[in-house]
Amino acid sequence: xxxxxxxxxxxxxxxxxxxxFREICMGEIxxxxxxxxxxxxxxxxxxxIISQLAGFTKISSIVNLCDTASGIMSKVLCAxxxxxxxxNDRVIALGMDFSFTSDGFKNKFKDAIKFILRTEGxxxxxxxxxxxxxGFVSIVLESFMNAPLDKVINDYLKSFNxxxxxxxxxxxxxxxIQTAMQVISAMSETQLIDEHNxxxxxxxxxxxxxxxxxxxxxxxxxxxxxx
Numbered sequence: 001x002x003x004x005x006x007x008x009x010x011x012x013x014x015x016x017x018x019x020x021f022r023e024i025c026m027g028e029i030x031x032x033x034x035x036x037x038x039x040x041x042x043x044x045x046x047x048x049i050i051s052q053l054a055g056f057t058k059i060s061s062i063v064n065l066c067d068t069a070s071g072i073m074s075k076v077l078c079a080x081x082x083x084x085x086x087x088n089d090r091v092i093a094l095g096m097d098f099s100f101t102s103d104g105f106k107n108k109f110k111d112a113i114k115f116i117l118r119t120e121g122x123x124x125x126x127x128x129x130x131x132x133x134x135g136f137v138s139i140v141l142e143s144f145m146n147a148p149l150d151k152v153i154n155d156y157l158k159s160f161n162x163x164x165x166x167x168x169x170x171x172x173x174x175x176x177i178q179t180a181m182q183v184i185s186a187m188s189e190t191q192l193i194d195e196h197n198x199x200x201x202x203x204x205x206x207x208x209x210x211x212x213x214x215x216x217x218x219x220x221x222x223x224x225x226x227x
Contacts (some may be wrong), residue, residue: 030226
């Protein structure tokens with residue numbers, strides 16, 4: 001398995017943590033393919049650190065989980081790099097809520113998958129804090145790509161060192177493995193998820209709950225694996 005490259009200069013490492021920007025590279029996800037962060041535009045101006053990191057990692061497409069299509073139009077004017085991607089149909093604004101099991105959330109998740117299938121990476125996934133919605137979408141994709149359960153949990157918990165608070169769990173300092181497993185369990189209403197069935201549960205979730213086809217699941221796997 002290839003190791004993830006360090007794409008950003010060393011001086012940005014602590015800053016990247018503070019804005020919740022990091023690469024998702026585990027399981028069969030290829031290096032330099034999938035990234036996550038908090039919102040790149042804060043208080044009507046671009047976040048300097050995220051803009052720098054997006055440049056270093058050559059972000060090509062953005063899955064914006066929190067803004068609506070109309071809501072993002074004014075924000076992108078504050079971030080030239082983001083605006084260029086938006087103008088070239090490389091940003092999808094989904095306006096997701098926090099109800100991971102709702103039909104509305106699932107329909108928008110399906111739109112996110114279809115966007116990934118029709119665009120090229122590296123992809124950046126973000127919401128507002130990069131904690132809840134981004135956390136769950138990352139969990140699903142990591143699990144689908146055969147990441148070990150402990151790495152999925154650790155990646156989720158990293159967001160709670162960023163200074164952002166969870167809209168679901170409140171004070172992030174109290175978050176632990178049980179909280180992570182509670183979020184992971186949203187993929188299945190009937191099965192207890194463990195390290196042996198995690199990948200299978202994620203694929204069933206994408207196929208049966210999100211509604212992607214077998215062909216789309218295969219293409220998603222190929223895209224995220226860099227093949």
